[in-house]
Amino acid sequence: MARILAALAAGLLFGAGLAISQMMNPAKVLGFLDIGAIPSGGWDPSLAFVMAGALALTLPLYALARRRTAPLFETRFAWPTRSDLDGKLLAGAAIFGAGWGLVGFCPGPALAALAQGGVAALVFFGAMLAGMALFSLTMDRKAA
Amino acid sequence: MENFTPWSALIGGALIGLSAGFLMLANGRIAGISGILGQLITPREGDNGWRIAFLAGLVVAPPLVTLLGLASGEVRIDVSLPLVLLGGLLVGFGTRLGSGCTSGHGVCGLARLSPRSLAATLIFMAVGAGVVFLVRHLIGG
Numbered sequence: 001m002a003r004i005l006a007a008l009a010a011g012l013l014f015g016a017g018l019a020i021s022q023m024m025n026p027a028k029v030l031g032f033l034d035i036g037a038i039p040s041g042g043w044d045p046s047l048a049f050v051m052a053g054a055l056a057l058t059l060p061l062y063a064l065a066r067r068r069t070a071p072l073f074e075t076r077f078a079w080p081t082r083s084d085l086d087g088k089l090l091a092g093a094a095i096f097g098a099g100w101g102l103v104g105f106c107p108g109p110a111l112a113a114l115a116q117g118g119v120a121a122l123v124f125f126g127a128m129l130a131g132m133a134l135f136s137l138t139m140d141r142k143a144a
Numbered sequence: 145m146e147n148f149t150p151w152s153a154l155i156g157g158a159l160i161g162l163s164a165g166f167l168m169l170a171n172g173r174i175a176g177i178s179g180i181l182g183q184l185i186t187p188r189e190g191d192n193g194w195r196i197a198f199l200a201g202l203v204v205a206p207p208l209v210t211l212l213g214l215a216s217g218e219v220r221i222d223v224s225l226p227l228v229l230l231g232g233l234l235v236g237f238g239t240r241l242g243s244g245c246t247s248g249h250g251v252c253g254l255a256r257l258s259p260r261s262l263a264a265t266l267i268f269m270a271v272g273a274g275v276v277f278l279v280r281h282l283i284g285g
Contacts, residue, residue: 006170007194011201012208013163014175014247019206019215021156022149027220031147033273036281046153051250053157054164058255061165071172078172079256085263092242093249097268099234101275103223106246107177107239110232111199115207117219124221124232131236132182139241140186 003073015112021050024112026104033101088139164252167198176248177202178239242268 022028031037031044071077100106105113105124113121164175171194184195210217221228239245242264244253249268253261 003171004193004197007167007173008197008201010163010167010170010175011198012205013159013166013201014198015202015205016209016214017156017159017161017163018202019156019209019217020159021153022216022218023156024206025216025218025220027218027222028147030222030276033269033276034280035273036277042147044147044149046147046149049150049153050157050160051254053154054161054251055255057158057161058164058251061161062168062252062255065165065168065172068169071168072170074170074172076172077168078174080174080253080258080260083259085260089242089260089264090267092238092240093264093267094242094271095234095238096242096245097238097271098275099231099236099238100246100268101272102234102279103221103228103231105221105231106235107181108202108245108247110235111177111181111202112206113219114203116210116217117221120221120225120228121219123225124228124235127229127232128236129181129185131233131238132178132185132240133236134233135237135240136182136186 006073014108017050017054018109018112021046021053023047023050024109024117026109026113029104029106029109030101033104160247160251161255164247164255168252174248174252176244176252178236178245179243179248182240238268 018024029047032047034043037043065077103124110125110128114125167173167175180195180198184192209215244264249261249264254265
C-alpha cells in the first residue's frame with residue numbers, strides 16, 4: 001500500500017510540475033523548439049529552465065539513492081544497466097523527436113493535458129497508445 | 145522573448161525533479177512516462193499497481209492545480225487532427241523503440257549521467273527543432 005501511495009504522490013508532483021511550468025501546453029514547447037525564432041527575439045527558452053530545475057533536484061536525490069542499499073518500499077532499486085549506444089536507441093529518439101516537433105506533445109504532457117486539452121489531446125493520446133502497441137507487436141520480442 | 149517564463153519553469157521543473165527523485169528513493173523506479181505507460185499496456189509485466197497510481201496522479205494533478213489558481217491550464221494545439229494523429233503514432237512508437245522520452249532520458253537519464261540518455265536527448269531535441277524549423281520557416285514561412 002505504501003508504494004502505491006508513494007507512486008500516486010510522485011504522479012501528482014509530476015503533473016503539478018508540468019502544469020505550473022506550462023509544459024503541458026504544446027504551443028509553449030514548440031516555442032522552445034523553434035530555434036529559427038532566435039534572430040527575431042521570439043524564441044522561448046523556458047523548457048531549458050524546466051530541465052535545469054528538474055535536474056537540480058533529481059541529481060542530488062539520485063546520488064542519495066545510490067548510497068542506499070534499497071528503496072523505502074521495495075526490495076531493490078531498478079536502475080537501468082545498459083550503457084551502449086545501439087541503432088534502436090538512436091532511431092527511436094529520432095522518430096520520437098519528429099512526432100514531438102510536429103505536435104509539441106511528449107508522453108508526460110500528453111497525459112497531463114488529457115483533462116483540459118479537448119479532442120486533439122484525446123486523439124494524440126489514443127494515437128500514442130497505438131504507436132506503443134505497434135512497437136510491442138512488431139519489435140518487442142520479449143513481449144510475445 | 146515575450147513568452148519566456150523563467151520562474152514558473154524553474155518551479156515546475158523542480159517539482160518534476162522532486163517527483164523523479166522521490167519515486168527512486170521510495171520505490172526504486174525511474175520516472176519515465178513512456179516506460180511506465182508502455183509497460184502497462186504490455187501484458188508481460190505483472191506489477192502494475194504503482195504504474196496506474198503514478199499515471200492517475202499525473203492526469204489528475206493539472207486540473208487540480210488549475211482550480212487552485214497555480215496554473216493557467218492552457219493547452220493550445222495548432223496543428224490539424226491528421227497531423228496530431230501522426231505525431232502521436234511517432235511519439236508512441238519512437239519512445240518505446242528508443243527506451244525513453246523527455247522524462248526517462250531527459251531528466252532521469254541525465255541525472256544518472258547515462259551516455260545512452262545523453263545521446264537520446266540530444267537526438268530528440270535536434271530532430272524536434274529540425275521539424276519545427278521545417279514546418280515554420282521552410283514550409284510555412
